[in-house]
Amino acid sequence: MSAVLDTHGQHDEHAHHPSGIMRWVTTTNHKDIGTMYLWFSFTMFIVGGIMALVIRTELFAPGMQIVDPDRFNAMTTYHGLIMVFGAIMPAFVGFANWLIPMQIGAPDMAFPRMNNLSFWLLPPAALLLIAAQFVPGGGAGVGWTMYAPLTVQAPMSMDLTIFAVHILGMSSIMGSINIITTIFNMRAPGMGMMRIPLFCWTWVITAFLLIAVMPVLAGAVTMTLTDRHFGTAFFNAAGGGDPVLYQHIFWFFGHPEVYIIAIPAFGVISQIIPAFSRKPLFGYTSMVYATASIAVLSFLVWAHHMYTVGMPVEAQLYFMYATVLIAVPTGVKVFNWVATIWRGSLTFETPMLFALGFLFLFTMGGFTGLVLSIVPIDVQLHDTYYVVAHFHYVMVAGALFSAFGGIYFWLPKWTGRMYNETLGKWHFWLSFIFFNVTFFVQHFLGLAGMPRRIPDYSLQFAEFNVISSIGAWGFGLAQILFLYIVVSTIRSGKPAEQRQWEGADSLEWTHLPSPPPYHSFETPPVLR
Amino acid sequence: MSVAAANRRMLVKLVVIAVGMFGFGFALVPFYKAICDVTGINNLVKRDAPVNTQVDYGRTVVLEFDANTHGLAWRFTPVQRSVSVHPGEMVVVEYEIANRSNVPVVGQAIPSYGPQVAAQYVRKLECFCFSQQRLEPGEVRRMPVQFVLDGGLPPEVNTITLSYTFFEVNAAAGAPRAGGAG
Numbered sequence: 219m220s221a222v223l224d225t226h227g228q229h230d231e232h233a234h235h236p237s238g239i240m241r242w243v244t245t246t247n248h249k250d251i252g253t254m255y256l257w258f259s260f261t262m263f264i265v266g267g268i269m270a271l272v273i274r275t276e277l278f279a280p281g282m283q284i285v286d287p288d289r290f291n292a293m294t295t296y297h298g299l300i301m302v303f304g305a306i307m308p309a310f311v312g313f314a315n316w317l318i319p320m321q322i323g324a325p326d327m328a329f330p331r332m333n334n335l336s337f338w339l340l341p342p343a344a345l346l347l348i349a350a351q352f353v354p355g356g357g358a359g360v361g362w363t364m365y366a367p368l369t370v371q372a373p374m375s376m377d378l379t380i381f382a383v384h385i386l387g388m389s390s391i392m393g394s395i396n397i398i399t400t401i402f403n404m405r406a407p408g409m410g411m412m413r414i415p416l417f418c419w420t421w422v423i424t425a426f427l428l429i430a431v432m433p434v435l436a437g438a439v440t441m442t443l444t445d446r447h448f449g450t451a452f453f454n455a456a457g458g459g460d461p462v463l464y465q466h467i468f469w470f471f472g473h474p475e476v477y478i479i480a481i482p483a484f485g486v487i488s489q490i491i492p493a494f495s496r497k498p499l500f501g502y503t504s505m506v507y508a509t510a511s512i513a514v515l516s517f518l519v520w521a522h523h524m525y526t527v528g529m530p531v532e533a534q535l536y537f538m539y540a541t542v543l544i545a546v547p548t549g550v551k552v553f554n555w556v557a558t559i560w561r562g563s564l565t566f567e568t569p570m571l572f573a574l575g576f577l578f579l580f581t582m583g584g585f586t587g588l589v590l591s592i593v594p595i596d597v598q599l600h601d602t603y604y605v606v607a608h609f610h611y612v613m614v615a616g617a618l619f620s621a622f623g624g625i626y627f628w629l630p631k632w633t634g635r636m637y638n639e640t641l642g643k644w645h646f647w648l649s650f651i652f653f654n655v656t657f658f659v660q661h662f663l664g665l666a667g668m669p670r671r672i673p674d675y676s677l678q679f680a681e682f683n684v685i686s687s688i689g690a691w692g693f694g695l696a697q698i699l700f701l702y703i704v705v706s707t708i709r710s711g712k713p714a715e716q717r718q719w720e721g722a723d724s725l726e727w728t729h730l731p732s733p734p735p736y737h738s739f740e741t742p743p744v745l746r
Numbered sequence: 747m748s749v750a751a752a753n754r755r756m757l758v759k760l761v762v763i764a765v766g767m768f769g770f771g772f773a774l775v776p777f778y779k780a781i782c783d784v785t786g787i788n789n790l791v792k793r794d795a796p797v798n799t800q801v802d803y804g805r806t807v808v809l810e811f812d813a814n815t816h817g818l819a820w821r822f823t824p825v826q827r828s829v830s831v832h833p834g835e836m837v838v839v840e841y842e843i844a845n846r847s848n849v850p851v852v853g854q855a856i857p858s859y860g861p862q863v864a865a866q867y868v869r870k871l872e873c874f875c876f877s878q879q880r881l882e883p884g885e886v887r888r889m890p891v892q893f894v895l896d897g898g899l900p901p902e903v904n905t906i907t908l909s910y911t912f913f914e915v916n917a918a919a920g921a922p923r924a925g926g927a928g
Contacts, residue, residue, distance in 0.1 A: 328753045391764050399756040403749055429764050437771025452775060463778050467771060530787055 243338070246330030247736060248315045251337050253632075255312030256625070258340055260701070262304030265348065267694050269297035274656075274690035276673050277683050290673035291359020292375075296347055298362025299379065302479065303386045304344055306613065309621045310482035311336075311393050314421045316632060318397060320726035320734060321415045323406025323743040328399035329392075336392035339385050346382035350375035361671060363472065366453030366464035369442045376446065380439045387432040394425035394432075406725075406742040412506070415724040416499060419506050420485030423513045427474045427481070430517075435471040438464060462527050469520035477516045480612060481509055483580075483620035484551060487573050490627050491555050493721035494570035495562025500554045508547035508554075515544045525593050526600045534593045541591035545584070552581055567719075568642030572623030575650050576616060583611025586661070601671070604664025610657045622649070622700070629704065630718040631726055634733035635711030641703050648696035655689030801834040802897055809868075809895075811839060812909035819847035820881070822912055825888065833897040841874065841910065842888050845881035852880045853912040860907040867896040868908065878915055 236244055242254060272293045276283050285293065315333065319326055327333045351357045355373025358364075364383075369376055401422050405414065441452040442464070451457025453464045492499045499505060521529060521537045555577055564570070586608040590596050599605060622645075630636050659682040664670075668679045675683065714732045726734065729743045809831060811824035825840040845851055855875035859865040870876075874889035881887065895906075 329757065395757060395760040395764075398760060399753050403752045403756060429760055430767050433764050433766075433768035434771040434774075437768055437774075441772075441775075460778070463775065466778060467774050470771075470774065530785070 244334070246326070246334050248319050248327045248330070248333065249632075249734070249736065251327075251333050252312045252315030252317075254337050255308045255315055255340075258337070258344070259305050259309035259312060262300050262308070262344060263697070265344075266297050266300035266305055267697065269293045269300065271690060271694050273297060274687040277675070278687040279684070280675055280677055280680055282674060285673070287673050288356050288359055291361075291671065292351060292357025294671050295359055295361055295364075295379075296350065296357055299382075300344070300347055301613070302362065302475070303383070304340070304347065306479050306617045306621070307386075307390065308340060310421075310424075310479075310486075310617075311390075313417070313482065313486065313621070313624055313628075314393070314397050316628065317726065318400055318418055318421060319404075320730060320738055321418055321724045322401060322404065322409060323725055323729070323739045323745070324400055324404035325737065325740045327396045328404055329396050332392050333396050336389045336396065339389040339392075343382040343385040343389070346378045346385070350378040350382075353378065363465075363468055364439065364442065365468070366442060366445070366461045367455070370445050370454060377443065380443050383439050384436055387436045390428050390432050394428040397421050397425040398429075406739070406745060408745040412503065416488040416502065416505055417482070417485035417724075420481045420488070420509055423509050424478050424481045427478050427513055427516070431471040431474040431478075434467060435475075438467040438471065441467075462524075465524045465527060466521065469523045470517070472523060473520040474513070474516040476612070477512055479617045481513065483576070483617045484509060486620045486624040486627075487555065487576055489722070489724065490569045490573040490623050491558050491577075493627070493719045493723075494565055494567065494573070495559050496564075496721040497558055497562045498723075500557035500560075501550075504550055505554050508550040511547040512544060512551075515540065515547070519544065522591055522596070525596045538591055538593050542588065545588055548584055552577065552584075567626075567639060568637070568646055569623045569627035569719075571643060571646040571650075572619045572626065575646065576619040576623065579611055579615030579619065579650075579653070583608055583616060586611060599664055601669055602664035603660040603668045603670055606670050607657050607660035607664060610660075614657070615653055619649070622646075625704070627719070627722075628726075629707055630711075630714030631730075631732050631734065633708050633711065634714055634731075635707050636714045636718065637703050637707040637711055641699065645696060645699050645703060648699065649693060652689045652692035652696060656686050656693055657689070659685045659689075798834065798836075800897070801832050803832050805833055806830050807833065807895060807899065807903065808905045809837075809839075810905065810907045811841075812907055813841060814909065814911040815853075816911050816913050818851055818853055818912055818914045820845055820851065820853065820912060822910070831895050833895045833899060836871075836892065836894055838890050838892045840888050840890050842886065843879065843881060843912070844886040845883060848883045850880060850882050852878050852915040854878050854915050855910045855912050858909050858911070860909065861903060863900065864903055864906040867899040867903075868906065869894045869896055875910060879912075 235241060242250060245251060245254075270293075272285060273290065276285055276290055276293075315327065318324070353373070353375050355375060358369070358372040358376040358379055360368045360372050360376065364376075364379070401414065401418050405411075441450070444450040445452055445454055445459070451459040453459045453461050455461065488499055488505060519537055519541045521533065522541045525534055525537070566574075586604070590599060590605065590608055626637060626642055663679055663682050663686075666679065668675055716731045717727045718732060719727070725739075725743055730738050807830070808828055810828040811826065813822045813824050815822050821842075821844040823842050825842055829837060829839060831837050843853075855873075857865075857873075857875055859868065870891065870893045872890055872892035874891065879887070879889070891908075
């Protein structure tokens with residue numbers, strides 16, 4: 219194989235690119251932008267994590283402990299918003315920036331300047347979300363779903379939140395346009411759409427979802443904004459509006475959003491598992507079609523988040539059946555991964571451990587999702603800790619574990635240095651155990667009827683809450699180890715090989731050294 | 747077409763989709779209203795039809811109506827021979843009387859029930875038998891009986907006959923006497 223190296227790379231206009239902070243502010247390089255996305259996402263992960271620890275510390279015992287109820291409500295709201303829009307989504311956009319050009323043999327993203335803009339929109343949005351905690355009236359305790367009519371009455375922090383959502387939405391849309399255009403138009407010669415790595419496919423599908431639903435969320439929060447300040451009554455029943463309409467619009471965005479988070483995670487897992495099984499993915503084509511059908515179905519099931527608003531039983535039945543139908547393509551994916559592992563030459567380095575942790579826990583989260591899709595059960599479990607447990611199994615053990623696995627997988631490629639395998643395994647096992655300590659017991663709390671988003675609870679829930687809070691602190695502290703591992707890898711890791719994982723076969727491993735040059739594939743790679 | 751030009755075309759298409767979806771979010775507002783109107787759900791202006799939870803739809807009792815006169819020149823008939831009612835349901839039936847004589851007549855109707863035990867379960871809210879009726883010569887009048895069948899009606903009673911008999915109060919019209927029982 220021919221490594222396409224342009225080692226003296228810095229020529230022409232790039233010879234005098236700015237150094238120091240201006241290098242990062244003005245960069246249009248997909249690798250720089252990917253790095254910034256990942257660090258931003260980790261910072262937001264810490265901020266959202268601190269909020270989670272405030273929540274779990276408050277819930278350590280019945281009664282009020284450390285925050286007043288308004289602050290608690292704000293913590294649940296901004297923990298959700300920051301984790302979804304600030305941590306998980308930018309993390310996978312970071313992966314996309316780093317990997318997509320290298321995996322398809324393109325020199326950079328299609329619109330490098332727009333790429334820079336879409337990253338630099340994120341910090342102001344994050345500042346708005348954090349500043350919302352400190353304005354008069356405190357953070358808006360409306361929940362990350364921002365349901366009307368509460369949002370219409372919320373303090374001015376609601377306006378900051380709405381603007382933050384607008385900015386984050388614009389950033390996501392620009393990022394998506396960039397990703398789709400790059401993959402459609404800039405593949406190396408000979409690389410057909412059915413030859414691109416599955417990670418790229420999952421991002422094509424995710425990007426289309428983002429372009430389709432982020433504007434709908436923008437519309438929903440715009441309506442909230444005009445209801446608050448400009449006398450409209452989209453969601454105000456007194457003016458002829460309907461708060462239930464907000465829920466329909468929000469979840470028309472919200473359910474595809476679930477897959478916007480999950481599908482790139484599927485892509486990362488689909489790269490890791492074949493590499494450590496030393497087998498090609500069991501069914502590439504079926505994986506592409508399953509992912510696409512999940513994306514299509516995600517538009518048709520939104521009202522399963524709102525069974526209890528009082529909809530006709532026919533509608534409940536439709537949304538129930540449609541939701542259950544999603545289990546079919548998801549099952550195709552899970553069986554695909556299992557069949558890839560089947561009789562593979564397995565090794566269990568940290569990325570593989572996170573991938574297997576993902577597979578095990580995400581499947582559990584999927585099953586509790588199936589439980590919740592059944593109307594009569596959901597009516598019982600709606601807004602209980604069962605729901606909290608369910609979506610943390612798919613968001614944390616699904617998306618976050620996949621991101622961790624991806625970082626361990628590609629860190630040798632990105633930095634040219636190998637992380638400490640022992641510490642990586644420690645990080646996995648601590649995360650895996652404390653994650654389950656935190657969230658598994660929440661299933662029982664939910665089944666016993668403990669409502670979510672309430673700072674106080676009855677005595678009978680006390681023991682499980684103690685366990686959950688201890689798990690949360692353990693999980694949070696384990697992430698300091700992750701930061702240490704990444705920093706020490708960058709500073710003093712042992713040099714990594716070009717193809718650090720011999721089972722990995724996409725272009726960044728086969729055609730580029732570790733670390734890749736600042737500008738890679740300025741001439742398209744020659745594909746075998 | 748160069749890659750840059752192809753990229754720009756793609757950019758335009760994708761921006762159009764994004765802008766279109768922003769509009770779609772707002773289009774959901776009238777769409778939602780239309781769906782609610784067509785299906786009749788969630789109409790905040792239309793008053794909900796009250797549902798009477800006291801009605802026992804599992805049980806049907808037949809009421810037969812009978813009418814007699816005693817010593818008056820009146821034609822007295824129930825408008826309907828019988829109705830099927832559920833206990834707890836509000837029922838209105840009508841009777842018609844006609845004075846066939848050429849003098850004013852005052853009459854008083856006395857009800858009786860078959861079986862007799864049913865008397866305490868037919869709860870009348872309005873009845874022509876609550877007061878004396880005075881009819882001018884040749885006058886025809888329709889009069890309602892409004893009642894609710896009590897749910898405590900013994901289960902073996904499936905048919906109730908409600909029979910009214912009109913008695914003349916006094917031969918000389920006017921000067922009504924106190925009287926008249928429900």
